[in-house]
Amino acid sequence: MKYKMKQKQNQRITRINGATLVVGADIAKKIHVARAVDYRGIELGRDCVFHNDAQGLTKLSSWMKEVGQAHGKTEIVFGIEPTGHYWFPLAAFLQEQGITVVVVNPHHVSKTKELEDNSPTKSDYKDAKVIADLIRSGKYSEPKLPTKAYADLRILMNLREKVSASLTQVKGRIGNWFDRFFPEYAGVFKDWDGKASLMTMRAFPLPADIAAKEARHVLAHWKTEVQRGVGIKRAETLVAAAAASIGLTEGTTAARIELSTLLGQYDLFSEQLTGIMEQVLTILTDIPGAARMLAVPGVGLVTLAGFLAEVGDLSGYDHGQQIIRLAGLNLKENSSGKRKGKTGITKRGRSRLRALLFRAVMPLVAKNEAFKALHRYYTTRSQNPLKKKQSLIALCGKLIRVLHTLGTKEREYNALEMLGPVRLTQIGQVSA
Structure with missing residues (x-):
């Protein structure tokens, strides 16, 4: 499919023809409702109410094929609004049956539901018809459900995000514990981990435990596992801080249990995070072009894994502009008559992908000579200079196109080629 919006919209509309059965379904947790229309919007057959189990999905498939045969339809386009995660098994089941699955924007469903009966009433039965009407009008997109290595990668990166959030939460709780029972600890160890x-x-959780020891005893305990970085001065500082601590002295029995529990959670999440990233690295070694994408200075393992987890197989995209639209980084403008409004990004794509790209481009501007030169050029050029944040957004699009080229064509990274139409004399020579 073409990546330019006008051509893509025309393709979507012309795809729905007299031989197409358009089915819209409202997805819930247990019971779904589906309705079928032709390309003009005339409803065909009765609605289908089916459960979210094997029997229900088989019922849906049989119903769609029966309606299609009864009205001479040779192709089925099944559409839903992707709210929640309940539609994943349904979409996978229908794709295995050879049925095309498309999605419509939930915002569009909400805005157009009054066109059906001039009423703000909302019901599963009504939403199914609204979804079908949007599809026949070409207001849909085709989801790219991840398969094989990309499916594993998406699950692992989603899990990594959850584990990282839990680890951050535990670190905050440990900091809270020190604020209550040993506020002076940060003056001895800058990083408690x-x-x-x-x-x-683990050995001396409370200030009273440390104050009861001599500095040489504390140092001897450290030296059983740590040979460098700590000495007698650090031990003496710790003992002195413990002796003068203003931390709480009540509830110490529970405080020991609390810290021990928090440290156990910290160890567990840290170990899980390490194991996840080891598995992610193994998966990336089998993905074509991954090594070349990792060769881009400033692009790390987490960035690339997160990018591929959100985007999927890069060979499924004809141009990087499609990924830019997927991320919601394509431009929008509000203009009327002689008035020309400000230009911004649509933010109509995947917010997680957009955030990942923005976080990734900031170290690129600092470490990657080509991106640094482009950022300098965008913000200092004589005509239409960009603000710093605008430049970073533009560089997010450049990063997408670079990764798409490296991943699909499997070429070696070359900074000079990456600069594209910008003249080297304008931004300065950049080393490859």
């Missing part, structure tokens, strides 16, 4: 610090927290 260092090896010597963790040993101290």
